[in-house]
Each structure stands twice: as structure tokens, then as C-alpha cells.
Amino acid sequence: MTQLMRDFTSGVLNLVFPPTCVHCGRQGALLCVICLSESTLVSRDVCRKCAEPLTKPGTCTRCVTERSPLDRVYGSYLYETAVGSAVRAFKFDDVRALGSTLSRLFDIEGMSRSTADVVMPIPIHNSRLRSRGDNQSEILARNSLNFWKSNSRVTC
Numbered sequence: 441m442t443q444l445m446r447d448f449t450s451g452v453l454n455l456v457f458p459p460t461c462v463h464c465g466r467q468g469a470l471l472c473v474i475c476l477s478e479s480t481l482v483s484r485d486v487c488r489k490c491a492e493p494l495t496k497p498g499t500c501t502r503c504v505t506e507r508s509p510l511d512r513v514y515g516s517y518l519y520e521t522a523v524g525s526a527v528r529a530f531k532f533d534d535v536r537a538l539g540s541t542l543s544r545l546f547d548i549e550g551m552s553r554s555t556a557d558v559v560m561p562i563p564i565h566n567s568r569l570r571s572r573g574d575n576q577s578e579i580l581a582r583n584s585l586n587f588w589k590s591n592s593r594v595t596c
């Protein structure tokens with residue numbers, strides 16, 4: 441199916457079955473503007489390795505004591521918000537239409553702070569890939585990469 445056909449089909453389905461917010465149930469969008477506006481952005485005061493919120497920028501105790509293998513993690517929104525509900529719906533309830541919304545949120549907030557050279561989705565086991573049909577982190581990475589390619593030096 442071509443992208444044009446997908447867009448047309450999606451538009452018709454949205455007219456017949458308007459999307460509802462996965463967090464509050466309001467009609468109109470899979471993640472409504474009210475829930476999005478009430479979601480908390482990850483502040484700049486986070487652990488430089490794992491993005492755990494801190495009172496000031498630095499490295500959290502866990503990353504220091506456990507010698508984290510991570511170089512850096514970037515986050516956009518706190519997981520305990522409506523955006524977290526959208527991530528769970530995207531990942532576990534197969535609401536694939538949330539992929540573009542979540543990618544945009546990640547692009548705007550997370551990528552603007554990133555100095556990474558590569559976008560790498562977390563791989564999943566083949567059996568999980570078969571049961572889910574897709575690797576959701578790969579969908580987000582591909583969508584984000586499209587944004588990055590047009591706005592920076594990042595390659596894949």
C-alpha cells in the first residue's frame with residue numbers, strides 16, 4: 441500500500457471512528473493537547489548518563505557506584521505522564537498511529553539536546569518481533585532519523 445493510500449485510509453477511518461486520547465479518553469487525538477500540555481518535560485537537571493532527574497546536573501549515585509556502561513541517555517518527557525501512557529499504548533497495545541506523534545515529541549525535546557552521532561533502536565528477540573509485528577523502538581528511531589537527517593549531521 442502506498443503512503444498516499446495509507447493517509448487516505450487513515451483519514452477515512454478517523455472520520456468514521458474519531459481517535460480518542462489513550463490517557464484521558466477525550467475524542468480528537470490519540471494524545472490530546474490537554475494531556476500533552478500537562479506532561480512534564482525532562483529537565484536539564486538530569487544524570488548525564490541515565491537521564492534520571494536530579495536536583496542539579498551531574499551523575500546519579502547509581503551510575504557512579506554501578507559504573508554504568510552508558511555514555512549518555514536523552515529523555516523528552518517523564519514516563520509517569522500522559523506521554524508515558526502513549527508510549528505504553530504504542531508498545532504494548534499496538535497503537536502504531538502513535539509512532540509519528542511520539543517521534544515528533546522525541547525530535548523536538550530530546551534531539552535538540554543531543555550530541556549523538558547515531559540513532560540505534562534497541563533490538564528485540566525474534567519471537568517478540570513476530571508476536572508484536574514490529575520493533576516499536578525501530579519505528580521511533582526511523583521517524584526521528586528522518587528529522588535528524590534534515591536538521592543535522594547524524595547518520596545511520
Ligand SMILES: [Zn+2]
Nearest residue numbers: 461464472475
Ligand atoms: Zn488526553
Ligand SMILES: [Zn+2]
Nearest residue numbers: 487490500503
Ligand atoms: Zn544515572
